[in-house]
Amino acid sequence: MDFDQHFKQALETLKREGNYRVFAEVERQCGNFPKVKRYIGEEVQEVTVWCSNDYLGMGHHADVVGTMVDAVQSCGTGAGGTRNISGNNHMHRLLEEELADLHGKEQALLFTSGYVSNWAALSTLGAKIPGAVILSDEGNHASMIEGIRHSRADKVLWKHNDWRDLDRKLRAVGDRPKIVAFESVYSMDGDICPMREIVEVAEAHGAMTYLDEVHAVGMYGPRGGGISEERGLADRITLIEGTLGKAYGVVGGYITGSTALCDFIRSFASGFIFTTALPPACAAAATASIRHLKASTQERLVQRDRVAKLRAKLDAQGIPHMANDSHIIPVMIGDPVKCRMISDILMQDWGIYVQPINYPTVPKGTERLRITPGPLHSDADIDHLVAALASLWRQCALAHAVA
Ligand code: PLP
Numbered sequence: 001m002d003f004d005q006h007f008k009q010a011l012e013t014l015k016r017e018g019n020y021r022v023f024a025e026v027e028r029q030c031g032n033f034p035k036v037k038r039y040i041g042e043e044v045q046e047v048t049v050w051c052s053n054d055y056l057g058m059g060h061h062a063d064v065v066g067t068m069v070d071a072v073q074s075c076g077t078g079a080g081g082t083r084n085i086s087g088n089n090h091m092h093r094l095l096e097e098e099l100a101d102l103h104g105k106e107q108a109l110l111f112t113s114g115y116v117s118n119w120a121a122l123s124t125l126g127a128k129i130p131g132a133v134i135l136s137d138e139g140n141h142a143s144m145i146e147g148i149r150h151s152r153a154d155k156v157l158w159k160h161n162d163w164r165d166l167d168r169k170l171r172a173v174g175d176r177p178k179i180v181a182f183e184s185v186y187s188m189d190g191d192i193c194p195m196r197e198i199v200e201v202a203e204a205h206g207a208m209t210y211l212d213e214v215h216a217v218g219m220y221g222p223r224g225g226g227i228s229e230e231r232g233l234a235d236r237i238t239l240i241e242g243t244l245g246k247a248y249g250v251v252g253g254y255i256t257g258s259t260a261l262c263d264f265i266r267s268f269a270s271g272f273i274f275t276t277a278l279p280p281a282c283a284a285a286a287t288a289s290i291r292h293l294k295a296s297t298q299e300r301l302v303q304r305d306r307v308a309k310l311r312a313k314l315d316a317q318g319i320p321h322m323a324n325d326s327h328i329i330p331v332m333i334g335d336p337v338k339c340r341m342i343s344d345i346l347m348q349d350w351g352i353y354v355q356p357i358n359y360p361t362v363p364k365g366t367e368r369l370r371i372t373p374g375p376l377h378s379d380a381d382i383d384h385l386v387a388a389l390a391s392l393w394r395q396c397a398l399a400h401a402v403a
Contacts, residue, residue: 018336019358024347033060033376036353047351048381050371055219055327056299057376058249058289068250068285075284079277091283096254098290102217102225103240105256109266112278114214114243117253118143119150120271121241122181122210126151128268129177135169135207137161137182137193144181144212160186163197170205178207184227185215188362188370190328195227199236208238218247219300219327224293244286247293252278252286302375303327310373310382317390322368329371330357331389339367342392350388 014020025039026047034049034057058064071091080086092110099108111117122144126134132153136144139160148155156173159165170178180202185192195211202209213226221229226242228234239261244252255265266272293299307327314321314331322330333339339356346352354369362368373382 017359018340019360021358022340024353024355026353028059030065031060033057034374034381038347038353045351047347047353048377048384049353050373050377050385051353051355051369052372052374053215053246054249055247055372055374056249056293056303057374058218058247058293058299060376061249061289061292063292064249064285064289067288068281071281071284075280077281078279081276082274083277084273086277089277089280089283091280091287092277095283095287095290098287099242099254100256102223102290102294103228103256104225104234105240106259107262108254108256109262109272110278110283111253111255111272112275113251114212114241114245114253115143116271116275117241117243117255118212119147120269121239121255121265122147122179123150123271124265124269125179125208125210126153128264129153129179132177132179133173134179134181135166135173139186139189140181140183141187141212141214144183148181161191161193163194163201166198167201167204170201170207173205178202178205179210180207181210181212183212183214185213185219185326185328187215187328188330188357188368189322190324190326190330192227192325195231195233199233203236209236210239210241211237212241214241214243214246214253215326215328217242218290218293219303222297223295224290224300244282244289248286248289250282250286250289252282299375303373306373306375306377306382309379310371310377310385313382313386314389317386317393319386319389319393321371327372329373331369331371333367333369334365336364336367338396339369343369345392346388350384352385352388 026036028036035046036049038045038047079089096108096110126132126148134148134153135156135158136148137160138157156169158169182193182198216226218224220227228237239255239257241255244250320332336358339358343354343356346354357370358367
């Protein structure tokens with residue numbers, strides 16, 4: 001086989017369909033978020049980021065940065081190996097205690113990313129619970145889908161956020177160990193699941209609940225414990241999974257649950273056992289970030305104000321955006337080529353960075369700009385973004401009228 005030829009053909013197809021991904025080259029500047037430097041060959045442009053998942057700017061917070069720097073100075077850079085080989089770093093233990101407390105669980109277990117935590121935990125649960133069936137919301141993230149696939153357990157998809165469908169499907173499964181896997185905030189539509197109903201249905205069928213709170217931790221609940229904390233449901237959910245890489249501004253993933261559950265995953269999950277642990281400095285920085293957001297609501301409140309303001313201004317200009325109750329504002333484009341083009345123009349002409357979201361991240365025909373306003377976006381930033389989008393919308397309407 002001519003392997004390179006095969007690769008090139010596959011890439012050509014992606015390009016023809018408008019789904020080829022081009023990444024901007026940017027450099028975050030500590031303390032200057034949401035501005036970043038963009039590199040175009042020798043040139044450097046300052047742009048405003050509107051698509052970061054560092055939702056609250058905690059990656060630039062003085063306490064978080066200071067803690068990380070101090071930890072590197074005192075502990076060095078890497079963890080030195082897997083925890084099986086190099087032991088539990090003290091900072092891993094402190095972070096796990098902080099996370100268990102965040103969700104009101106007995107224990108937590110760290111992974112190198114949210115993706116790995118979902119992949120490792122779901123694949124282990126599905127593989128190691130005899131006869132298990134995993135009932136997965138059809139909108140679940142790739143990391144959950146891959147974990148379930150790897151487990152080789154039977155999988156049943158239920159309609160997105162449809163607890164009645166879940167109820168029917170749980171009944172049909174009958175008397176087997178059942179795991180209901182779902183998310184709180186779905187990252188592309190920004191919709192929030194009907195958590196109470198899902199939990200009640202799962203309880204009625206004796207199913208275990210597996211909740212991904214990746215887009216909600218730090219963001220919702222009085223201490224940032226996510227939607228499960230906000231709605232007073234955390235104690236009724238068997239396993240809560242999250243990330244340290246989005247609202248907490250660092251990197252890493254975790255699960256929380258009972259001591260037995262976490263020890264079970266720790267003991268059997270290859271995605272935990274066979275990979276180098278998080279650098280201690282990352283663990284220390286994440287701990288500082290979680291502690292800060294447990295005590296401070298300021299970031300969440302300002303962030304909500306920014307979301308409301310941007311939505312109102314988009315409405316005033318007639319720019320369509322998907323309604324939801326979260327911090328994610330999807331501006332729908334519905335065409336991969338246009339989506340890419342609008343994103344390029346925003347970057348080149350307006351110094352605004354919003355990554356186009358195309359297939360396979362979202363279904364074909366639902367391509368969008370996914371905007372995530374944060375507490376560090378100023379009124380002037382909002383006005384600039386709305387002016388840019390309004391101008392593009394007028395040009396598109398004009399082009400449409402002429403055609
Ligand atoms: N779960 C969901 C719902 C996600 O959207 C993501 C990433 O975007 C992940 C898990 C993976 O988290 P991480 O970025 O920490 O790997």
